[in-house]
Amino acid sequence: MNESAKVWLDGSVVGAADARISVFDHGLLYGDGIFEGMRVYSGRVFRRADHLRRLAVSAKAVGLAFPDGVDLDGVIDDTVAAFGEDDAYIRLLVTRGEGPLSVDPTKCPRSRVICIVGEVSLYPPEKLAAGIDMVTVSLRRPRADVLEPRVKSLNYLNNALAILEARRAGADEALLLNEDGAVAEASGANVFTVREGAVATPLVTDGALEGVTRRTLLEICARDGIPAVERRMTRIDLLAADEVFLAGTGARMIPVRTLDGAPIGAPATSAGFGATSGSPPPVPDRPIYARLDAAYEERVRAVGVVSC
Ligand SMILES: Cc1ncc(COP(=O)(O)O)c(C=O)c1O
Numbered sequence: 001m002n003e004s005a006k007v008w009l010d011g012s013v014v015g016a017a018d019a020r021i022s023v024f025d026h027g028l029l030y031g032d033g034i035f036e037g038m039r040v041y042s043g044r045v046f047r048r049a050d051h052l053r054r055l056a057v058s059a060k061a062v063g064l065a066f067p068d069g070v071d072l073d074g075v076i077d078d079t080v081a082a083f084g085e086d087d088a089y090i091r092l093l094v095t096r097g098e099g100p101l102s103v104d105p106t107k108c109p110r111s112r113v114i115c116i117v118g119e120v121s122l123y124p125p126e127k128l129a130a131g132i133d134m135v136t137v138s139l140r141r142p143r144a145d146v147l148e149p150r151v152k153s154l155n156y157l158n159n160a161l162a163i164l165e166a167r168r169a170g171a172d173e174a175l176l177l178n179e180d181g182a183v184a185e186a187s188g189a190n191v192f193t194v195r196e197g198a199v200a201t202p203l204v205t206d207g208a209l210e211g212v213t214r215r216t217l218l219e220i221c222a223r224d225g226i227p228a229v230e231r232r233m234t235r236i237d238l239l240a241a242d243e244v245f246l247a248g249t250g251a252r253m254i255p256v257r258t259l260d261g262a263p264i265g266a267p268a269t270s271a272g273f274g275a276t277s278g279s280p281p282p283v284p285d286r287p288i289y290a291r292l293d294a295a296y297e298e299r300v301r302a303v304g305v306v307s308c
Contacts, residue, residue, distance in 0.1 A: 005118030006082040008075045013082040016118070025112060027095025030103050031155035033111075034058040037249045038090040040080055040117075041300040045090065046249075048076070050212050054152065055092065061151045064094060067111050079117040089120040089250065095154065120250050122188075123172070130283055131257030131264070132172035132246075134186065136235055137165040141176045141184035141207035149184065149207045163187040173246065175235070175259065178207040183233040189248035190214040191233075193241035194288040199228035206232055213247040213296075220295045226288065241265070243286045253293045255286055 007019035027033035036051045045051075052072060059066065066072070076090060092115050099108035123132060139162050141149050147158065158176075166174035166187070175191070176184045184207030185191055191208070192201045199221050202208045221228035238244050244256040244264045262268050263281035 002116075002118035002120075004083075005116055006079050007117075008079040008113070008115035010112070013079055016116075019114075019116075021095075021112065021114070022098050024098045024100070025095050026097065026099050026103075026105065026108050027093065027112070027154050029099075029101070030096070031153065031157065032062075032103075032105060032108075033093055033095035033154040034062060034064060035091060035093040035152055035154060038076075038092065039249050039300070040086070040088040040090065043086045044303075045076060045080070046300045047212050047216070048073075050215070051092075054210065054212070055094070058151045058153065059094065061148060062153060063105070064096065064111055066094060067097075067113060070113050072113070075113060075115045079115045083117040085119075088117050091116040091118075093154065122251050123254060127172065128254060130280065131255035131286075133170075133258045133261075134173040134175050134244075134256050135166050135169045135171040135260050137162045137169075137174040137176060139165060139174075139176065141178045143179055144205075144207075150204055150210055152209065159187045173254075173256075175238070176207065177235065180206075181234055182206040183235065183237065184208050186246050186251075189246035189251040189254065191238070192217065192245050192247060193233070193237055194243035194245075194286075195237075195241045197227065197288065199226055199288065199292075200233060200237065201228070201230055202233045203230055211248055213249055213252070216299060217247055217253075217292055217296065220292060220299060224291075224295065226291075235259070238264070243284075243289050245286070245289050245292075247296075253289065253296060255289050257281065257283075 005016040006013050009019050036055045038051045039046050095112045096105050097108045097110045097112045162174035162176050174187045178184045183202045190211040204210050218228050238259050242265045246254045265284040266281055
């Protein structure tokens with residue numbers, strides 16, 4: 001629980017302990033709603049316009065109208081100001097709103113906006129330095145005609161169950177494949193590989209969210225002359241890579257140390273190692289990760305970059 005968080009709810013900003021909504025909100029009852037995760041760096045919301053655009057696309061995809069009279073920019077600004085820190089995490093939600101105990105969204109007269117501003121840190125610094133252990137989980141990313149992964153909906157059970165499976169296997173993170181066995185993404189971040197100096201990331205049509213961080217990194221690669229492609233990838237692309245990392249607004253950039261127990265960027269041993277057994281592999285050089293991590297940090301704090 002993020003006790004110092006500030007929350008915009010039903011017209012005013014309150015403390016975390018006072019942020020309460022009806023149990024009849026369909027966001028709770030049915031996971032019916034959408035959300036965005038953004039970050040404030042040095043007092044500015046990084047790529048706010050891109051996040052709000054994606055929220056609008058998600059809203060369109062699920063037929064959700066924003067409530068009349070609510071200015072999302074104003075909501076964000078007021079909540080960020082109330083939190084009062086130069087760096088913060090923003091969680092903006094639009095739920096279907098209150099309705100009867102019936103899944104029918106047309107019975108919900110008014111959607112509800114909630115904005116939470118607080119702190120988030122997914123892994124301790126030592127994990128970030130060493131890299132995380134990831135396992136391929138049995139759960140698949142749903143097809144677009146089942147539950148479109150490109151829609152950032154409140155229906156994150158697929159993601160939650162994926163990370164639960166990973167934790168049960170003693171790992172930190174889950175690698176989700178789609179029904180074809182192509183790599184989609186991690187439970188809450190996009191996947192990147194580096195092989196012989198070239199960056200690759202899975203296709204959004206294979207079940208990856210159109211991540212704002214993903215896009216930022218592809219732009220940095222283009223600017224800095226690092227070859228980078230979006231393409232269909234399978235698990236072997238990760239095992240064959242010199243470097244693997246995850247990227248997302250909450251996660252920022254996280255190096256992956258092992259996949260299914262095999263060390264990334266180092267030869268396998270027959271003894272077994274990784275998430276649950278044996279000694280951890282030495283931390284390898286991750287030159288492209290290090291370069292992109294530094295460039296990303298510079299970019300998020302660059303004056304004037306709110307969207308591009
Ligand atoms: C499932 C999933 N994939 C990828 C991402 C990364 O997207 P972004 O960089 O826009 O935060 C997120 C972020 O929340 C996510 O939930």
